[in-house]
Amino acid sequence: MLEQFRFWVFCCAAMLIGFSGPVTAQATSAATQAEAEAALVGGNPARTVILANQLLEDNPDSFAALFLLALAQSDLDLPREAAASAGRAYRVASSEETRLQTARLAATAHFRAKQYARSEFWFRRAANHIATEDDAEAIVRGFQRAREANPITTQYTASIAPSDNINDGSDAARLCFENLDGTCFIELDLREDQLALSGLEYNGSARIQYELSKTPRQTTTIGGLIFGQGVVFSDETETLLSESESEIVRDLRPSDFAAFLAQFSLEQQQADFSPLGPTRIAYNYGRYWRGGDLLVDYHDLILGQIVPFEGGRSFALESSVRQQRAQAPGLIDSTIYNLSGSYQWRFDNRDVTTLTLASKYNDASEESTFVEYRLRSDYALGRQIFQTRWSTFAEIGYRSFDEFSSTLDGRRDRFASAGVTAVFEEVSYFGFSPSMSLFASRTDSDVSFIDSSKASLSFGIASNF
Structure with a gap:
């Protein structure tokens, strides 16, 4: 299930980033973001982390940079860092869809870090933004796995x-x-x-x-x-x-x-x-x-x-x-x-x-x-x-x-x-x-x-x- 979720968010990264609102008008920032996305899709998450941090230096509340950073950290098997970045992205997300997916990403990252209580919390937070029956079933499955693993x-x-x-x-x-x-x-x-x-x-x-x-x-x-x-x-x-x-x-x-x-x-x-x-x-x-x-x-x-x-x-x-x-x-x-x-x-x-x-x-x-x-x-x-x-x-x-x-x-x-x-x-x-x-x-x-x-x-x- 975790691998399927990672693949899903990996493929949808560009779409979700598009939902976050207008990107900076500066050509350099746009180019940096495009390079970070390409590095992530191309299988070079370490490069994505470097470029996402450069974007955050100019705009600490950039949803695109935070979400890219969370995805890259997850791909680098840094679940605690990915959870923290996803949490920051959730707080600046501007749509129900982006809030749902960033909350799911945070929940999954906490699960991988064996922080099961936090994982349950983020799955419950994701439930606030459910729009479809498929979303609901995915959240319930994730929450139940976290509960079963939680001592x-x-x-x-x-x-x-x-x-x-x-x-x-x-x-x-x-x-x-x-x-x-x-x-x-x-x-x-x-x-x-x-x-x-x-x-x-x-x-x-x-x-x-x-x-x-x-x-x-x-x-x-x-x-x-x-x-x-x-x-x-x-x-x-x-x-x-x-x-x-x-x-x-x-x-x-x-x-x-x-x-x-x-x-x-x-x-x-x-x-x-x-x-x-x-x-x-x-x-x-x-x-x-x-x-x-x-x-x-x-x-x-x-x-x-x-x-x-x-x-x-x-x-x-x-x-x-x-x-x-x-x-x-x-x-x-x-x-x-x-x-x-x-x-x-x-x-x-x-x-x-x-x-x-x-x-x-x-x-x-x-x-x-x-x-x-x-x-x-x-x-x-x-x-x-x-x-x-x-x-x-x-x-x-x-x-x-x-x-x-x-x-x-x-x-x-x-x-x-x-x-x-x-x-x-x-x-x-x-x-x-x-x-x-x-x-x-x-x-x-x-x-x-x-x-x-x-x-x-x-x-x-x-x-x-």
Whole structure:
């Protein structure tokens, strides 16, 4: 690919230089530029470097000279110098076409210099000037090669969402302690902060992974994740809390609902450990804060197996155990066991669908121990509709407690959620596009104050690569 790109820019040098604007009227400069172009085409890049530098002495912002210099340095196998010259040429380029090609040249030069993060940056910058589908495919291919070669991988998310339930509060207004026949023998009003509150949710996350070692047989990585979430009260919520009879509720602020998570991970993927396919072993350590107080820390041990099939199909089985330790009064320790299986289809039209069945067993105190089952379906369209990329999901689940504090026969929850996401790829900056997601969820329980519902419309950003 690199050789093809070098040949392409080599052949198009004269055309791109022509796009840069009028050259100097002085005959000597015109002759020097023509000689530099001829030397480059004739296979004498060292001569081109000398002549391009002569042009830059007279005009340091000459696009023609900078672009010729970058091409010649690339041909001389001086990728760092070529990247620097291409970057300078990009800053003085006068058309979208020249900006695209100089950014591509800088990205490719950084790749050859094994500066993969800078290469990814310049491919994203080149994406700002894409004009054709062929340009887009070339940029995506180059970016993916740089990402695969880069031992450091980063991912970022950010979104903001108006919601009618920012605190996952109850739809019911009262807490009922049941008799054997299901009637209430005591009813208590729920505090206002335990009800569904409306407002604005915002969150962001950053994930980084570093490859400690990589061979055809295995890959070992360490990584870190931070996630933060905050809320803004609606006027309705502000009024509801301020008029509460409880001083604790009146003193509540949006920061009391803020959450933060930090996690460290160590992971190994082994290609030949199992005859079925790649095997994944991972360890996580994390801590979770809410309202500025540390609530829990946890340790995860994860084992996964991927089984590939012909036709773009695959099956993934994953099991994990989490030891969660309470760090705040009123909370209890727990051990959480998870098991999930996912089957994925990739169709000829590039659509992808995934079906996942998962179970969870939370082993804690008698009233907090439960078992849970989930069935989820995801579908992502491989083609654009009106220059927009669409994906959707739907999930149903069941949760059961043998014992619960307000009942004599345990608790049973049924829940469902669904969502759709649109990424508006016709608007793009550095390879990122705005996204919009509609989400809705509902929980129905035989314990009325557990009933809850939520609807939100979130706006965020998504990578096109």
